[in-house]
Amino acid sequence: MDLPIVALLAQDGITNGAVYALLALALVLVFAVTRVIWVPSGEFVAYGTLTLAGLQLGKASGIAGMLAAMAVVAGLMEIAKAVRQREMRGLARSLALWAGVPLAIAAVIHFVAPLQPPFLVQILLTLTAVTALGPLFYRIAYQPIAEASVLVLLIVSVALHFTLLGLGLWFFGAEGSRTPPFTSASFEWGAVTVSGQSLLVVLTSLALIFALALFFNRTLYGRALRATAVNRVGARLAGISPTFAGTLTFTLGALVCAFCGVLIGPITTVYYDSGFLISLKGFVGAIIGGLSSYPVAAAGALLVGLLESFSSFWASAFKEVIVFTLIIPVLLWRSLTTHHHEEEE
Amino acid sequence: MAALLEVRNLSVRYGKVEAVHDVSIEAGEGRIVTVIGPNGAGKTTLLGAIMGLLPAHGEIRYLGESVSGTDVEARVARGLVLVPEKRELFASMTVADNLALGAFSRRREGEAATRRTLDEVYQRFPRLLERRGQLAGTLSGGERQMLALGRALMGRPKLLMLDEPSLGLAPLIVREIFSIIVALRQSGVSILLVEQNARAALQVSDHGYVLETGDLVLSGPSAELAANPRVAATYLGQGAAA
Amino acid sequence: MLQRKLVTALAAAFSFGVAATALADINVGVTVSATGPAASLGIPEKNTFDLLPTTIGGEKVNWIVLDDGSDTTKAVQNAKKLIGENKVDVLLGSTITPASLAMIDTAVEGETPMISMAASARIVDPANPKTRWIFKTPQSDALMADAIAVSMKAAGVTTMGYIGFADAYGDGWLAEMKRSAQLAGIKVIAEEKYNRNDTSVTGQVLKLIAAKPDAVLIGAAGTPGATPQKELVARGYKGKIFQTHGVANPDFLRVVGKDGNGTLLPAGPMLVYEQLPDSNPVKKVAAGYITQYEKKFGTRSTFGGHAYDAYLLLNSAIPEALKKAKPGTKEFRAALRDALEKANVVATHGVYVMTPHDHNGLDNRARMMVRIDDGKWVLVK
Numbered sequence: 030m031d032l033p034i035v036a037l038l039a040q041d042g043i044t045n046g047a048v049y050a051l052l053a054l055a056l057v058l059v060f061a062v063t064r065v066i067w068v069p070s071g072e073f074v075a076y077g078t079l080t081l082a083g084l085q086l087g088k089a090s091g092i093a094g095m096l097a098a099m100a101v102v103a104g105l106m107e108i109a110k111a112v113r114q115r116e117m118r119g120l121a122r123s124l125a126l127w128a129g130v131p132l133a134i135a136a137v138i139h140f141v142a143p144l145q146p147p148f149l150v151q152i153l154l155t156l157t158a159v160t161a162l163g164p165l166f167y168r169i170a171y172q173p174i175a176e177a178s179v180l181v182l183l184i185v186s187v188a189l190h191f192t193l194l195g196l197g198l199w200f201f202g203a204e205g206s207r208t209p210p211f212t213s214a215s216f217e218w219g220a221v222t223v224s225g226q227s228l229l230v231v232l233t234s235l236a237l238i239f240a241l242a243l244f245f246n247r248t249l250y251g252r253a254l255r256a257t258a259v260n261r262v263g264a265r266l267a268g269i270s271p272t273f274a275g276t277l278t279f280t281l282g283a284l285v286c287a288f289c290g291v292l293i294g295p296i297t298t299v300y301y302d303s304g305f306l307i308s309l310k311g312f313v314g315a316i317i318g319g320l321s322s323y324p325v326a327a328a329g330a331l332l333v334g335l336l337e338s339f340s341s342f343w344a345s346a347f348k349e350v351i352v353f354t355l356i357i358p359v360l361l362w363r364s365l366t367t368h369h370h371e372e373e374e
Numbered sequence: 375m376a377a378l379l380e381v382r383n384l385s386v387r388y389g390k391v392e393a394v395h396d397v398s399i400e401a402g403e404g405r406i407v408t409v410i411g412p413n414g415a416g417k418t419t420l421l422g423a424i425m426g427l428l429p430a431h432g433e434i435r436y437l438g439e440s441v442s443g444t445d446v447e448a449r450v451a452r453g454l455v456l457v458p459e460k461r462e463l464f465a466s467m468t469v470a471d472n473l474a475l476g477a478f479s480r481r482r483e484g485e486a487a488t489r490r491t492l493d494e495v496y497q498r499f500p501r502l503l504e505r506r507g508q509l510a511g512t513l514s515g516g517e518r519q520m521l522a523l524g525r526a527l528m529g530r531p532k533l534l535m536l537d538e539p540s541l542g543l544a545p546l547i548v549r550e551i552f553s554i555i556v557a558l559r560q561s562g563v564s565i566l567l568v569e570q571n572a573r574a575a576l577q578v579s580d581h582g583y584v585l586e587t588g589d590l591v592l593s594g595p596s597a598e599l600a601a602n603p604r605v606a607a608t609y610l611g612q613g614a615a616a
Numbered sequence: 617m618l619q620r621k622l623v624t625a626l627a628a629a630f631s632f633g634v635a636a637t638a639l640a641d642i643n644v645g646v647t648v649s650a651t652g653p654a655a656s657l658g659i660p661e662k663n664t665f666d667l668l669p670t671t672i673g674g675e676k677v678n679w680i681v682l683d684d685g686s687d688t689t690k691a692v693q694n695a696k697k698l699i700g701e702n703k704v705d706v707l708l709g710s711t712i713t714p715a716s717l718a719m720i721d722t723a724v725e726g727e728t729p730m731i732s733m734a735a736s737a738r739i740v741d742p743a744n745p746k747t748r749w750i751f752k753t754p755q756s757d758a759l760m761a762d763a764i765a766v767s768m769k770a771a772g773v774t775t776m777g778y779i780g781f782a783d784a785y786g787d788g789w790l791a792e793m794k795r796s797a798q799l800a801g802i803k804v805i806a807e808e809k810y811n812r813n814d815t816s817v818t819g820q821v822l823k824l825i826a827a828k829p830d831a832v833l834i835g836a837a838g839t840p841g842a843t844p845q846k847e848l849v850a851r852g853y854k855g856k857i858f859q860t861h862g863v864a865n866p867d868f869l870r871v872v873g874k875d876g877n878g879t880l881l882p883a884g885p886m887l888v889y890e891q892l893p894d895s896n897p898v899k900k901v902a903a904g905y906i907t908q909y910e911k912k913f914g915t916r917s918t919f920g921g922h923a924y925d926a927y928l929l930l931n932s933a934i935p936e937a938l939k940k941a942k943p944g945t946k947e948f949r950a951a952l953r954d955a956l957e958k959a960n961v962v963a964t965h966g967v968y969v970m971t972p973h974d975h976n977g978l979d980n981r982a983r984m985m986v987r988i989d990d991g992k993w994v995l996v997k
Contacts, residue, residue, distance in 0.1 A: 041819065048815075204868075204871070205839040205840065206871065252471050252475055255467060255471075256467065259465060263462030264475075265450075266526075268447050268479030269447070296816065297815040300839070300840075302653070303815075306813045307815060337816075341814075341819030345782070346809040348810075
């Protein structure tokens with residue numbers, strides 16, 4: 030193994046690690062605020078890539094229909110809630126938000142897709158559509174049982190994972206897709222070649238991580254999400270509704286996943302069922318961070334990326350074994366060094 | 375004059391156990407009302423039910439309207455604010471962040487309005503200004519109580535409910551806390567105070583209720599209650615006649 | 617929408633399954649992998665059953681099609697249900713080798729002939745007495761591996777590298793390729809594995825290139841075969857790249873794009889039937905099937921051909937069996953098995969000449985070397 034190979038492997042590992050890191054952050058965020066272990070996050074990544082690939086071919090895929098269907102369900106749930114509570118005042122507003130906005134997004138995608146808009150517009154459409162799925166899923170599947178135990182929420186997550194997998198096969202077909210590269214430039218540093226695509230993925234991930242950090246530390250809404258994660262009762266007493274926090278969290282989480290999907294599209298072929306393994310690697314990173322520390326989770330995810338890259342060179346047959354076995358010593362070490370704290374109620 | 379808060383025939387159950395039974399209380403505008411009673415009498419449960427944290431039977435009217443169907447956040451937004459016994463601070467966030475989040479329900483009023491309230495809170499609790507960059511989890515007991523009060527005040531409460539504000543604090547700090555409670559009333563905040571420290575509570579309050587094992591057993595103006603021999607014997611530690 | 621039809625087909629199949637045990641009808645039980653990892657193979661197979669006629673030899677035929685989700689356990693469950701509840705006369709499936717191998721015992725216990733649509737030669741291994749009841753339509757990997765070795769040798773290749781799926785498909789191909797390469801005097805100097813869903817194969821490809829093989833074979837099925845191919849091209853590999861017939865579908869061409877140019881692979885003749893000489897008997901059969909398929913479902917898939925060939929085998933064997941016994945009886949199933957063993961059928965993937973020792977029956981006529989040229993399959997003559 031010589032320097033150029035090491036450099037290429039490191040570059041490959043860091044590029045993938047950056048995507049895993051984004052996912053790890055999304056997983057930590059969602060778990061901290063809503064206690065949901067977000068198994069279907071990977072499907073959001075795959076939907077991101079495949080929606081963009083569909084738009085490339087001038088197709089709105091199934092995602093427009095899915096948004097519309099979920100908008101109708103969410104709208105009906107809002108009506109049912111208003112009738113149950115005999116409180117009609119906020120209904121118009123919540124209907125506009127839960128049914129109107131997603132229906133509008135679905136309509137835009139449906140009508141704009143065949144026009145083959147410029148690549149940047151396609152990316153924006155993809156991000157909007159997949160991001161809109163996040164809060165809709167929260168509203169329909171998680172919010173009604175938001176106070177349930179972590180285990181129940183996990184089971185719902187697993188069910189959603191399989192639902193999205195099935196829908197993904199239906200919408201996008203069994204075969205994979207790629208999206209065109211953002212850039213074909215490459216840079217030479219002595220013997221080391223860095224591809225512009227990798228650089229772009231890493232820089233975009235860093236920018237997104239930086240933006241998220243700003244959001245959580247500087248804005249009131251960001252701090253409200255952190256407060257909910259730290260102390261749910263305290264947050265409620267300060268007037269921060271868990272429903273609001275959950276909706277915002279799932280919006281952010283879905284946005285990050287859609288972003289990942291757009292980033293990996295040009296690097297790899299994505300299938301309707303690719304998401305799970307990708308999110309599982311982000312999850313290993315998140316576990317290293319104890320599902321609570323953002324920097325450790327990101328570092329863990331980067332480690333997963335590097336480990337994966339180097340083990341695929343040395344022992345490709347055992348690559349997954351090596352990556353997922355990593356989780357055992359980490360869990361062992363965590364359970365020995367950290368105090369077991371029960372959920373505070 | 376209609377009371378700020380009217381609670382009628384309120385009952386709260388935990389499974390088969392009824393923690394609060396058929397309790398009716400009132401808290402008037404500009405007054406301090408206290409609920410005293412021994413440990414486990416259901417005082418915290420009562421506040422939790424009024425706040426909407428616990429499901430309850432009976433009627434709760436606030437500002438002349440029933441709030442039974444509304445959730446915690448809606449009650450906070452209307453100025454019904456609770457400082458719980460456990461304080462429930464955001465331990466891993468700074469003092470300044472904790473205070474800023476206290477004004478979350480007023481986010482549409484604009485920066486200037488919350489800024490003014492923040493200045494008032496810092497004026498009332500200069501210690502919080504000194505410690506504004508420190509994490510809430512690293513504060514002393516008294517400072518935590520001040521932060522909890524400060525966070526509640528950031529929401530501009532009309533009725534502030536305090537659950538055992540003196541619990542676990544040194545006597546000197548207890549005195550400080552009670553003087554703050556009196557000062558708050560003077561600035562127009564009505565207060566519903568739940569205390570085990572009955573002596574101090576009856577001293578500062580206008581009206582009092584005594585809660586024992588979920589039932590309201592006595593009520594009246596605080597001075598009268600303090601003079602009641604049974605209250606004096608059980609809660610004020612006076613007279614061996616009990 | 618292709619998938620929507622699939623769902624209606626599924627629903628129809630299920631309702632069929634309940635209603636259709638009328639006595640004189642011939643019941644054909646099918647399990648395919650229409651979902652799960654092998655869905656890209658299973659879906660065209662499933663589509664093909666939509667095109668088939670509902671009578672053979674004057675008798676009504678019920679096609680009872682189930683999905684096993686590419687799952688071995690589910691495939692066996694399906695087989696048990698089809699034999700036990702639907703009393704099928706013959707079992708078709710499954711799409712993939714592990715599921716087909718697992719179904720053998722069920723078929724043998726039920727004394728029901730079975731035609732697999734999976735590739736491995738082990739499914740019809742004549743050394744295993746159970747395979748008396750088992751037949752299969754796809755070309756064995758060995759036949760295809762030989763074609764690759766011959767083609768490599770002709771191009772002057774002496775060393776080769778291999779990168780394939782880390783599963784039964786990839787391992788099976790590696791074993792076959794090693795055997796064929798040795799016969800042709802070619803050394804396998806690098807072996808790498810990857811997973812269908814891997815986001816990157818940079819590590820494996822760098823190691824392959826470092827070994828400097830004259831040619832590389834990618835042992836993969838469907839679009840995942842494009843991942844190492846694109847990486848090899850991106851890393852400047854200059855040798856010849858070979859693929860297996862597993863990638864012979866239009867989606868592979870779409871995903872691999874211009875990086876696929878010059879790639880060679882063995883495939884069944886139906887893939888390039890237009891380019892075959894008229895004298896080739898396969899041409900007419902393939903043309904008939906593909907015209908019908910493409911009219912209804914879009915572009916052809918060689919996997920659909922495996923299902924169609926299974927139908928052609930039944931089409932020739934059922935009339936023979938009907939002479940001896942009535943459908944729905946043990947005797948009919950045995951007669952059908954005997955007839956299948958004597959089948960001599962021109963089909964879309966070649967000419968099947970079944971014997972007691974060869975339950976696949978395909979020969980060199982069932983494989984062509986094909987080159988990818990600007991998104992087209994070109995027959996190498």
